[in-house]
Amino acid sequence: xxxxxxxxxxxxxxxxxxKESEVIVEAIFDSIVRSLRSGDKIEIRGFGSFRxxxxxxxIGRNPKTGARVEVPAKKIPYFKPxxxxxxxxxxxxxxxxxxxxxxxxxxxxxxx
Numbered sequence: 001x002x003x004x005x006x007x008x009x010x011x012x013x014x015x016x017x018x019k020e021s022e023v024i025v026e027a028i029f030d031s032i033v034r035s036l037r038s039g040d041k042i043e044i045r046g047f048g049s050f051r052x053x054x055x056x057x058x059i060g061r062n063p064k065t066g067a068r069v070e071v072p073a074k075k076i077p078y079f080k081p082x083x084x085x086x087x088x089x090x091x092x093x094x095x096x097x098x099x100x101x102x103x104x105x106x107x108x109x110x111x112x
Contacts, residue, residue: 008021058071
C-alpha cells in the first residue's frame with residue numbers, strides 16, 4: 001500500500017474528499033516524525049510503538065573501492081508491532097495454494 005492508497009482508503013471510509021483525507025494523513029505522519037526527532041516515543045495501543053535507536057560509530061568499507069570509511073553515530077527510527085497486530089496479521093495468513101474442499105452432506109460428518 002502506498003501513501004496515495006492510504007489517502008484513498010481514508011477518503012472512502014470516512015466519506016471525505018481526497019484533499020481532506022490527505023491533510024489528515026499528512027498531519028499524522030508529521031506528528032510521528034516531529035515526535036521521533038525530539039526523542040519521544042510514540043505508542044499506539046493495539047498497533048505498535050515507534051522510537052529511535054542509537055547506532056554506534058563504526059568503520060565501514062566503500063564497496064566500489066574497498067577503502068575504509070568512517071560511518072558516524074546516528075539515530076534510526078524503529079517500529080515494534082504490538083502483540084495484537086502480530087496476532088491479527090498471523091490469523092489471516094493463508095496458504096498460497098489451499099486445496100478446494102468438496103461440500104460434505106450432514107449425514108457424512110462423524111459425531112464426536
